[in-house]
Amino acid sequence: MSLSGSVTAHVVLGLLASGARHGYEIKREHDERLPQAKPLAFGQVYATLARLARDGLVESAGEVKGGGPTATAYELTDDGRVALERWLGDVEPPAPQSTSMLLAKVVVALLVADGDRAQKFLVAQRHAHTARLRELTAAKLDPDASLGDVIAADFAIAHLDADLRWLQASLDRVTERKVVS
Amino acid sequence: MTALLSARGVVKSYGRIQALRGVTLAIEAGEIVAVTGPSGCGKSTLLHCLSAILRPDAGETSYRGERLDERSEAERSKLRRSEFGVLFQFGQLVAELTAAENVALPLLLAGTKRSEARTAALAWLERLGVAELADSTPGEMSGGEQQRTALARALVTEPRVLFADEPTGALDTLAGEQVLGHIVRLAREQETTVVLVTHDARVAGYADREIALRDGTLDPTGLGIAV
Secondary structure, eight states: OOOTTOHHHHHHHHHHTTSOEEHHHHHHHHHHHOTTSOOOOHHHHHHHHHHHHHTTSEEEEEEEEOSSSEEEEEEEOHHHHHHHHHHHHSOOOOOGGGHHHHHHHHHHHHHHSOHHHHHHHHHHHHHHHHHHHHHHHHHHHOTTOOHHHHHHHHHHHHHHHHHHHHHHHHHHHHHHHHHHO | OOOSEEEEEEEEEETTEEEEEEEEEEEOTTOEEEEEOSTTSSHHHHHHHHTTSSOOSEEEEEETTEESTTSOHHHHHHHHHHTEEEEOSSOOSOTTSOHHHHHHHHHHHTTOOHHHHHHHHHHHHHHTTOGGGTTOOGGGSOHHHHHHHHHHHHHTTOOSEEEEESTTTTSOHHHHHHHHHHHHHHHHHHTOEEEEEESOHHHHTTSSEEEEEETTEEOTTOSSOOO
């Protein structure tokens, strides 16, 4: 199946990587770990879980009974782990719209793996961003570039530059944390 | 193939501060290379060692396969005048001289006749789009115009290597772009190698590749590192 572009589905897979959870726990952890993201609606959590279950990426881990009504807990299947691994390994196309995906991927990498995984992703993503920034700069220098081309390139470069600052700061933080711990 | 410029295990300290801790790299002829990293990482010191302004405390620097660090001050000075051009962030033009006189200065120091030096200076000011300012002094120019004049002066001797240390650091975005655009265009036309020191990813975007420094060494997570 293809989950391309679905941040929420992959974040749910990431939250389930450390053990079974029911919908409410997934919503709570999502909102805590991605405070910049829009809070998940319960309906969205259950719809996502249903879709992931239909696609064989999660399965029921039985009923759990907390203070409230009984709820179904879900856990990752082997296919779900493969899908999560693949997503974490993919470099995002450098584009302004990829920012929230970048954040989600770093947070999930830190959640399901160690600093090494996050560091590898950050370094690879920085390479991709820098290469794209170089392409856009070359496009601006093209004597045939129109004003519209240059302004569009400026827009993309400004966003890439902001992403690069964040990628570098995150890389520094992850590296520093690894050295300390 | 011998690199045009290279460093091997270069160490440089200022008192107890170790600015470079064993840097090894190679730069090929015609490349535009950005040396990047945060403030204090040693990138300007590296540029000064590669351009023979500073002599390393340890390690080797070479230009066209010959050791730079073993040459006398007089030899290094001659090399800087004939083979290397240097562009700093600001404050490099002589305030009392006109743009044309500033640009002609390196040629006059090399013994070129005054009339020939002025002709060459005017041609370079023309190429950089500031010909109309030939008889203006730096105080009468904008920051971008001053920097284009300084670039003309760095290139008037047709150096093989241009060293540029944060050349747009004091300029606004568009003036900085003009200077960088000229550097790239002229470097391609003249087949000049460029070593561009910057902390700005957007400036590094003008380079063919990047050498990242951190704490005086090559950044192991950096980009395009040549060792």
